[in-house]
Amino acid sequence: MIDAENITKLFRVPGLNPFAGSVETTALDGFSFNAEQGGLTALVGRNGAGKSTLLRILSTLIVPDSGKVNVCGFDAMRKPVEVRRRTGLVTGDERSFYWRLSGRDNLVLFGTLYDTPRSKLNKRIDRLTELFGLGESINMPVRTYSSGMKQRLSLARCLIHDPEILLLDEPARGLDPILHIKQLQLIRDIIVKEFKRTVVVATHNLDDAISLGGNVVLIDSGRQIYSGKPERAEELLAILKNTSPEKEDISGFNLL
Amino acid sequence: MKTILWKIYVLIRRDFIEELSYRMKFLIEIVTVIVYSSIFYFIAKVFAGQQVPYLERYGGDYFSFVLIGIAFSGFLNVGMSTFANTIRNEQVTGTLEILLSSPTSIHLVMTARMIWNFIYGGLHLIMYFVVGVFLLSANYPAVNWAAIPLILILSLAAFNGIGMISAGFIMIFKRGDPINVFISFASAFLGGVFFPVEVMPALLQKIAAFIPITYTLRLMRDACISGASFAELSHDFIFFAILCVFIVPAGILFFSYAVNRARRDGTITHY
Numbered sequence: 001m002i003d004a005e006n007i008t009k010l011f012r013v014p015g016l017n018p019f020a021g022s023v024e025t026t027a028l029d030g031f032s033f034n035a036e037q038g039g040l041t042a043l044v045g046r047n048g049a050g051k052s053t054l055l056r057i058l059s060t061l062i063v064p065d066s067g068k069v070n071v072c073g074f075d076a077m078r079k080p081v082e083v084r085r086r087t088g089l090v091t092g093d094e095r096s097f098y099w100r101l102s103g104r105d106n107l108v109l110f111g112t113l114y115d116t117p118r119s120k121l122n123k124r125i126d127r128l129t130e131l132f133g134l135g136e137s138i139n140m141p142v143r144t145y146s147s148g149m150k151q152r153l154s155l156a157r158c159l160i161h162d163p164e165i166l167l168l169d170e171p172a173r174g175l176d177p178i179l180h181i182k183q184l185q186l187i188r189d190i191i192v193k194e195f196k197r198t199v200v201v202a203t204h205n206l207d208d209a210i211s212l213g214g215n216v217v218l219i220d221s222g223r224q225i226y227s228g229k230p231e232r233a234e235e236l237l238a239i240l241k242n243t244s245p246e247k248e249d250i251s252g253f254n255l256l
Numbered sequence: 257m258k259t260i261l262w263k264i265y266v267l268i269r270r271d272f273i274e275e276l277s278y279r280m281k282f283l284i285e286i287v288t289v290i291v292y293s294s295i296f297y298f299i300a301k302v303f304a305g306q307q308v309p310y311l312e313r314y315g316g317d318y319f320s321f322v323l324i325g326i327a328f329s330g331f332l333n334v335g336m337s338t339f340a341n342t343i344r345n346e347q348v349t350g351t352l353e354i355l356l357s358s359p360t361s362i363h364l365v366m367t368a369r370m371i372w373n374f375i376y377g378g379l380h381l382i383m384y385f386v387v388g389v390f391l392l393s394a395n396y397p398a399v400n401w402a403a404i405p406l407i408l409i410l411s412l413a414a415f416n417g418i419g420m421i422s423a424g425f426i427m428i429f430k431r432g433d434p435i436n437v438f439i440s441f442a443s444a445f446l447g448g449v450f451f452p453v454e455v456m457p458a459l460l461q462k463i464a465a466f467i468p469i470t471y472t473l474r475l476m477r478d479a480c481i482s483g484a485s486f487a488e489l490s491h492d493f494i495f496f497a498i499l500c501v502f503i504v505p506a507g508i509l510f511f512s513y514a515v516n517r518a519r520r521d522g523t524i525t526h527y
Contacts, residue, residue, distance in 0.1 A: 011522050027522070053522065059357045062522045084359040096350035098270060100277040105270070112266045113358040113365075115259070141277075157354070 001165065001198045002035040002058060007067035009053055009222075027053040028064070029222035035200055037164075040192045040214025043202045044236065050222040051202035055167045058200065059089045072164055085115060088158035092170035094150040099143040103134060103153050106142060107160055114161035121160075128156040131190065148179040155186065165198045166191060172208065180208075188212050206233035263360060267368035268375070275376065289383045290391075296322045297392040310452045315481045320394045324476050325449035327384035328411070332443055332469050334377035335370075335415030339423035340433050342369055347430070353525055362515055363508065366423070370416045378408075398483025406493070407475045413500045414468035420507030424514035430526060443469040468503065471496035 008030055012022040028050045035041045043051045056062040057069060060080035069076035072086045097106050107125045116124065129138045132152040137145065145153065151171060158166055172183040191197050192214070203209055209216045210233060218226035218236055225243045230236055275282070300319035307316070314321045346352035355365055388394035418439055425433040443449065446460055447469035453461055464470045475492050478484040486493075518524045 009522065056353075056522070056525075061353060061357055061519065061524055063516075063520045081359045084357055087357070089354065089357045091350060091353050093350035093353075096354050098274065098351065099349075100274045101270060105273065109266050109270055110354060110358070112263055113355065113360040115359050118262060 001037040001039075001072060002033070002200070003068075003070040004031065004033045004054070004058070005068045005070075007031045007033075007054070007057060007064045007069065009050075009057065009062065009064050026222050028057075028067075030067075031219070031222055031224055033217060033224065035165075035198055035215075037198055038192070038196045040188065040199045040201065040212055042209035042212050042214055042216045043200060043219060044206060044209045044216055045204065045219035046240075047204060049204075049219040051204075051219055052169050053222075054219070055089070055169050055200065055202050058083075058165075059087050059167050060084055061089075085161070086163055087165045087167055088114075088161065088163040090154045090158045090166070090168040090171050092154075092168075092173045094147055094154070094174065097142045097150065097153065097157075100141055102141055103138040103145070103149075103156075104129075106153070107138075107157060110157050111160040114163075116161045124160060124162070125156075128159060132156050132186070147174045148176070148183075151175060151179075151183060152186075155183075155191075159191070159195075159197075163197070165200070168199065168201045170203060171201060172203075172205075184208060184211060206236050209233075209236070260364065263364060264368045264371065267365060268372050271369070271372040271376075285380070286383060289380070290387055292326060293323065293384060293387045293392055296326060297388075310455050313454075313482065314452070314477050315395070315397070317395055317481075319388070319392065320396060320481060321452075321477060322450060323384060323388040323392075323394045324480065325473055327381050327388075328469065328472050328476060329443060329447075329449045330380050330384065331377040331411065332415050332472070333440065334380060335373045335412060336419045336422060336439060337436055338373050338376075339366065339369060339416070339419035340426045340436055343423045343426045344430075347426075347524075347526070350525075356515070356519075356524060363512070366420065366511070370412070370419075373416065373419075374408075374412050377412075396480045398481075400479040400483050400485065400489075403475070403479040403484075403486060403489055407472060407479065410493075410496050410500055411468065411472040414472075414496070414503050417500065417503035417505075417507035418468070420511040424507075424510040427511070427514035427518050428523075430523075439467070442467050446470070448473045465495070466499070468496070468499055471499065 007028045009028040011025045011027055013025055031050065031054065033054070043054060045051050053062060057064050058071060058076065060076050060083050063077060071083045074082040076083045104125055108121060111121050111124065129135070132155060134149065134152060137149060142150065142153065155171065168187065171187060172180045175183055187199060187201065192199050201212060210230060215227060216230055216236065217224055218239060220240060220243050226236065226239050297319050300322065303318050311318060311321060343352065346355060356362060418435060422433050422435040425435055446464040447467045448464065453464045453470060471492050475489055475496065478489055
């Protein structure tokens with residue numbers, strides 16, 4: 001379903017001093033990854049480990065410097081449109097809507113741009129509204145939504161064109177503890193188990209990664225350092241500490 | 257084809273709802289049109305009754321002359337700056353990522369924006385002429401109505417072509433768009449917005465020949481004030497069309513390059 005081989009991505013970031021040139025940062029360093037159909041993979045790593053870059057490469061937003069990316073049988077570099085038709089992206093950015101439009105108008109707009117057949121659009125919006133508990137708020141402007149509602153609307157938007165693969169970047173970011181758990185349940189129980197979609201979730205929360213119940217891939221400095229199904233967050237933390245002991249600051253992780 | 261039209265409709269509907277939700281902005285724009293037109297109406301009164309040789313071609317009335325200039329420079333600004341502003345807003349609000357990760361071409365999204373520009377810019381034009389003609393007695397005695405749609409289409413193509421180059425700069429540099437600044441300045445100074453191009457030295461007139469608004473304004477003034485026929489307008493029409501043949505593909509190509517470069521650099525989300 002997803003087959004990424006030896007991906008490298010280097011960013012050149014201009015420094016604050018305009019005469020000092022740019023600083024090179026390696027986001028992904030020969031990273032390989034694959035995800036089976038109907039499975040859930042949690043990408044875990046520190047802030048800046050390369051998780052979001054990987055999701056953006058899989059969704060064709062960023063072109064890798066080298067390596068091969070195959071999504072649903074299509075080369076992401078050569079057939080980006082085919083890949084986009086089959087993937088849905090949640091960026092974790094709750095602003096990524098037109099706030100002056102209602103939730104429904106946003107879903108109509110994005111659904112149309114994602115080639116959802118017009119005949120199915122309204123039915124699908126009604127179904128997703130019910131599924132994500134958006135109720136009557138779907139007809140209200142997005143600017144009136146709470147953070148939790150925007151995150152649920154993001155998931156609804158991601159599913160509007162019925163994609164085979166969902167790429168979720170911090171889908172529970174900024175939610176209160178109850179909504180946080182509910183959001184993860186939605187992903188695990190509805191999207192993966194009921195809809196049988198292939199899901200890749202990027203998170204820096206080790207407990208979230210484990211509670212989602214899928215494969216966990218640990219990334220550090222753009223490299224895969226672990227892949228498996230750990231039972232406890234401490235196992236992952238120990239691996240990370242052993243891999244890069246020089247990075248003593250582990251504040252990027254949330255064990256709660 | 258049906259799908260493309262549906263997509264364009266949905267995108268224009270978005271722009272319409274967004275614009276409608278900012279009621280105060282619309283009100284301020286109406287006031288701006290009235291105040292701006294009135295300023296030039298009173299400036300024109302200073303010269304009223306005097307023979308100004310440069311205005312002879314345009315019937316001698318400065319207000320009727322300048323109203324076309326200010327109305328169309330507004331149209332130019334809408335066409336030119338909206339693309340760049342749109343890209344900038346979509347970058348800041350995070351919607352650009354979602355748009356670019358959809359199978360719909362960014363060029364279709366921009367085409368819808370171009371059509372919206374035409375509707376919105378057209379509304380501005382109408383406001384200027386309603387205020388100018390009905391409230392401030394601008395005079396257009398012999399209008400060649402058939403020429404106007406063609407002038408508008410060529411102007412729209414040229415302005416939006418420049419707008420796409422401008423948006424490309426925003427895509428790459430995020431802020432600081434030299435095209436918008438340069439063209440706005442050059443249009444106001446050299447394009448004949450406030451005074452006839454013929455007033456300027458020969459060298460500046462030659463430079464003005466490469467600025468789209470020069471043709472828009474001259475054609476529009478000749479068509480609206482002198483009632484010039486297609487044969488009389490043909491020279492400017494041909495040169496304007498040639499200019500568009502360069503500007504429009506340049507806009508599309510540069511914008512495509514900018515999007516691809518942002519994808520390569522990984523800076524689509526940056527602003």
